[in-house]
Amino acid sequence: GEDVEQSLFLSVREGDSSVINCTYTDSSSTYLYWYKQEPGAGLQLLTYIFSNMDMKQDQRLTVLLNKKDKHLSLRIADTQTGDSAIYFCAESMEGGGNKLTFGTGTQLKVEL
Amino acid sequence: DTEVTQTPKHLVMGMTNKKSLKCEQHMGHRAMYWYKQKAKKPPELMFVYSYEKLSINESVPSRFSPECPNSSLLNLHLHALQPEDSALYLCASSQGLAGQETQYFGPGTRLLVL
Numbered sequence: 001g002e003d004v005e006q007s008l009f010l011s012v013r014e015g016d017s018s019v020i021n022c023t024y025t026d027s028s029s030t031y032l033y034w035y036k037q038e039p040g041a042g043l044q045l046l047t048y049i050f051s052n053m054d055m056k057q058d059q060r061l062t063v064l065l066n067k068k069d070k071h072l073s074l075r076i077a078d079t080q081t082g083d084s085a086i087y088f089c090a091e092s093m094e095g096g097g098n099k100l101t102f103g104t105g106t107q108l109k110v111e112l
Numbered sequence: 113d114t115e116v117t118q119t120p121k122h123l124v125m126g127m128t129n130k131k132s133l134k135c136e137q138h139m140g141h142r143a144m145y146w147y148k149q150k151a152k153k154p155p156e157l158m159f160v161y162s163y164e165k166l167s168i169n170e171s172v173p174s175r176f177s178p179e180c181p182n183s184s185l186l187n188l189h190l191h192a193l194q195p196e197d198s199a200l201y202l203c204a205s206s207q208g209l210a211g212q213e214t215q216y217f218g219p220g221t222r223l224l225v226l
Contacts (some may be wrong), residue, residue, distance in 0.1 A: 033214070042116075042202055043155070079197040088154055098143060098209040099168070102154035 004091060004103035011109045018079045020106045022072040022089035023084065030081045033090040043088065046074070048098070077110075084110045115139075116218035118144060118203050124224045127225070133221045135186040135203030140214075143167075143209050145188040146178060147202040155202055161186060162209050193225045 002003075004024045012018045030051050035043040049063045049072075056063045062075040072089055081090045089103040116137045125131050135144065141163045147155035160168035160176045161180040175197075177189040186203055206213035 008220075035217075039221070041120075042219040043204075045214060045216060048214060086152070098206060098213050098215070099157060102213060103151070107152075107224055 004089060004101050005087060006087075006103040006106045008104070009107050009109070011111060012079050014079060014081060014110055014112055016079055018076040018083065018110075019106055020074045020076075020087050020089075020108065022103050024028065024070050024089075024091050024101075024103075025073065026091065026093065026101075027067070028093050030065075031092045031094075032072050034061075034063065035086045035088045035090060035102075037088065037105075038085045046087075071089075079108075079110050081110045081112070084108055116203055116205055116216050118201075118218040118221050120221055121219070122222050122224075124226065125190065125193065126226055127195070130176075130189070130191045132190065133188040133201055133203075133223075135188075135205075135218055136184055137205040137216070137218075138184055139205065139216070140183075141205035141207055142183060143206045143213065144180060144205040145206075145215065146186065146188050147204065147217075149200040149202055151200075158179075159188075160209070167209065190223075193223075195225050198223055198225045 006022050033048040034046040037043050047058050060077045064073045086105045086107050088105045089099040119134045146158040149155040158172045159178045164180045175192050179187040203218040203219045204215040206215045
């Protein structure tokens with residue numbers, strides 16, 4: 001199966017860290033992505049991780065991958081109001097024609 | 113430059129109209145995609161073009177007709193749409209289809225069918 005699940009909603013205070021979680025069921029996934037979508041806009045690629053990695057850090061973003069549990073997370077440090085958006089994880093599989101399977105999306109709300 | 117552009121930004125059409133959505137990229141990417149996205153839902157893949165040839169059609173109704181006139185352009189021709197086709201239509205591109213090629217998305221065309 002190719003179900004990718006995320007919690008629907010997350011609310012944090014400005015300055016705190018946000019952790020957005022994603023679980024997937026297909027162990028053959030090779031690349032996992034995080035996209036951000038602001039209201040009325042397209043998808044912005046934030047970061048991605050190869051399946052042979054455990055962690056990737058890029059400025060305020062940290063991606064953790066637990067292949068055993070098929071769990072992916074995105075941590076945003078020092079969350080700002082501009083981080084309010086919907087965050088989608090997505091997976092692609094080798095030999096899958098570069099098809100992305102998206103998660104259900106998590107709406108992040110940052111409060112002052 | 114990782115920009116994918118889409119026109120128009122907004123489109124309102126009647127069920128008997130014919131219209132077209134356009135997508136353009138100048139990153140030298142050889143794969144281009146159309147997605148449909150309903151509010152608060154993830155994007156759903158519609159079509160994939162690779163080297164200007166249709167590679168994937170996800171059982172999309174024939175009232176949607178894609179066209180790839182060259183490697184930089186992707187069109188989606190619309191005819192006799194239904195109100196349930198109202199959605200955000202997203203275009204994306206990637207270097208290829210190797211399964212490890214990052215997809216870059218355009219801002220989308222918001223379509224309303226009356």
